Structures are given as structure tokens and as C-alpha cells.
Amino acid sequence: MLPYSRQSIDEADIAAVVAVLRSDWLTTGPAVDRFEEGFARFTGSSHAVAVSSGTAALLAALHGMGIAPGDEVIVPAMTFVATANAVTWCGAKPVFADCDPRTLLIDPDHAATLVSRRTRAIVAVDYAGQPCDGDQLRSFADAHGLAFLADACHSVGGSWRGRPVGQMADATCFSFHPVKPLTTGEGGMVTTNDAGLARRLKRFRNHGIDTSFRERAEQGVHHYDMVGPGMNLRLSDLQAALGLSQLARLDEWTRQRNRLACMYDQLLEPLDWISPLAVHRDAGHARHLYVVRIGESPGGRNRNGFFRGLRERGIGANVHYRPVHLHSWYRQQFATGPGMCPVAERAGETVLSLPLFPAMTEREVALVVDHLCELACQPAGEPAGMSRREFASTGPGGGRANPPGRQSA
Ligand SMILES: *Cc1c(COP(=O)(O)O)cnc(C)c1O
Secondary structure (H helix, E strand, O other): OEOOOOOOOOHHHHHHHHHHHOOOOOEOOHHHHHHHHHHHHHHOOOEEEEEOOHHHHHHHHHHHOOOOOOOEEEEEOOOOHHHHHHHHHOOOEEEEEOEOOOOOOEOHHHHHOOOOOOEEEEEEEOHHHOOOOHHHHHHHHHHHOOEEEEEOOOOOOOEEOOEEOOOOOOEEEEEOOOOOOOOOOOOEEEEEOOHHHHHHHHHHOEOOEOOOHHHHHHHOOOOOOEOOOOOEOOOEHHHHHHHHHHHOOHHHHHHHHHHHHHHHHHHHOOOOOEEEOOOOOOEEOOOOOEEEEEOOOOOOOOHHHHHHHHHHOOEOOEOOOOOHHHOHHHHHHHOOOOOOOHHHHHHHHHEEEEOOOOOOOHHHHHHHHHHHHHHHHOOOOOOOOOOHHHHHHHOOOOOOOOOOOOOOO
């Protein structure tokens, strides 16, 4: 099975983790400091605070910004549920903004219609790895007196107008899950230029306590004070060592992802029933996902038909995302539903993420496109591996097939 994404682990990564296993500190140790310093340098931000996941990063950042019950936070509908879930865990209400049909990034014009007296922040998601227009969102947030949070879980390694992702928002959140561009197994990071926020984040990830275990050990004291709410959102040194080792190869991986994406663009160009997302000329795309939209294929096959067909052929395509406001819990809790974000809803039915990861070969890209072309010309209900004639002789209801749909043009 060719997966839609896969981590790259080399011997240097393994050696870095093993070195931590042989050391005194498995958590709250010096590897976490080194990863944070390296990550802050990489993103050009003043502070980086490592946490246990991208979700933890979002939760800590929102809490650190003071988001609390009674507040509203604007989030894009076209994102992973974690973005909105973090808002609800702060007791606040997520208000869903629609997206630009060309890029599927948050639509600031729609967001502007959602600002109320209670709105405290806007979260922008760098969907598929394309950085949002940080300058525009900065002005938007300033004009409305909002905090600006970037969910950059897709876009580590990307840039906007030459500036690395991680320095434009009040806080930027990253995920290091294995499908993301850089991995620590599980893990996350918040970058910020606000020293006070960085201090609050470090406290929040460690039970709201003012010093870490290592600081107390080094100072030879046992006393600590819990000065605010918190929980355990720490990243271990094993994970931090892996992250720092991975960071050294991230630029090379981003270039390779862009090369492969460019090849997809060229091969898909002649096919009018499939369209890649637009890329802004000022965006340095991190290419976490290669997302296409499926239109009317000659054989009448829709997005779900391509998803199934590719799976049957060993190609692990995926769907990012079913818009958050359509999930049951959001409908129940916040009375959301169809019609609120029509562009995201339409995209939720037509998007497909094709395999893309640094170790993928150009031959594999070409293979994926060949399979897409073959599937496009097959009638939608026809099972893979069966010629049209064999299918016809099986007749409607035979095998796993639905009655044949429209014939290919
Ligand atoms: C992956 C992801 C998250 C959550 O990150 P985890 O590390 O899995 O907790 C949040 N937002 C977006 C957009 C993501 O893709």
C-alpha cells in the first residue's frame, strides 16, 4: 500500500534517541531545551515551547492568550477537529468561517461577518501546508482587536513572503504526528515573540507549577508553587531528540515535496475533471498534503468512487476534511449544520489527498496519476481488476458491483 503520507527516519534519528535513553534525563531534560532553541532559530521566532501534541499546542496557546468561557473564537470550517476542539476545551465557542474556493484557506471576508462583541481571537489554518496571508490576517486581527493564532500543523518548513512560518501570528502551533512534515512520534510546539506568553505556556504544560523538576534538582530545592491552572502537556527528551535530528533535514524534504507536487501539477494539467488547489505566489508551500478536487469524470465516478478505487489498487488516498461544523457533536452543542459554510461543505465532498512524502519516487507519482486516469474511464460501479466485458456478463447485482453508471465518453 502506498500511503498518503509516511515519516522518514534515518540512522541519525535513531542514534539521537538512543543517546537520550543512555542519559540521565528522559523528560524535562536538556534535549527539550535544545529542540526548543533549534526550532526557534529555524522559525525565526523569539520563543518555542515544546508540548506533547499539536492539540496540546492549540490548547496551551488559547489558554495562554486568556480565551475563557463566554468568549468566541473564529476558526475555519475546513480543518481537523482538533482546531475547534481546543477552543471548546477553553470553554469558548468556536464560530466557523468559510474558505476561499481556490486555496481552501480561511476567507477573511466571511470571517469579518462573524465578529461579535464576544470575539477574542481568530485561528488561521495553513491548509495542506500553504501558509495563510499573515500580513492580511495580522491587519484583520488588529482592526478588530483580536488575538491571531496560527494553526501551522501542516506548514512547518513553509514561508510567507520569505518569512518562515512561526513568526507572524501572536502564537503559532505545530504538530509532530508521523503524518506531518516533521515527526517526534507524538508532539507539538508553540512559537511566539511574546516572552510573557512563553512563560505562561511553560507553566501550563507543567501543572501550573512555577519551576520544572530539573530546575529544582539543579538548585537543590524542593519547594514549588502552583500559580495557575495547568496539566501535563510535556514532550519527553526522547521525542525532542528525534525532533531536533529531523529538523536538520526538513528543508531538503520540503524541496523534495515541492518537486513531487510540481510533477503532479504537470501530469494532472491536461485532465479537466481533476484540479489541484491554487498556490499564492507569495507562499512558500510546505506541501504537507497534495489535495485535488474531483469534478465530473468521464465515467461518472465521484470523489468517493476514486477513494475506493485507489484503495483497491493499493493507493492510500485520504480525505482532508469533513468540515468541522458538520460533525455530530458540533451540531448538537453549537447548532451548526449544512449551509453555514457552503464552500467548505462543497470541498468536503470533492477533495482528495493523493500520496505525497519525501521518500516517494517520481515513478510512484506517475503511477498514481495512471491509476486516476484508468479509474476515470471506468464506469463508477465497476469493481477494480475486472474488464468492462467481464463486468457486463456478471450483470447488475453480480459481484460487489452496483448497476453500471454512465458509460465513459
Ligand atoms: C494534526 C493537526 C492537529 C493536531 O495535531 P496532533 O499532534 O495530532 O494533536 C491540529 N490541527 C491541524 C490542522 C492538524 O492537521
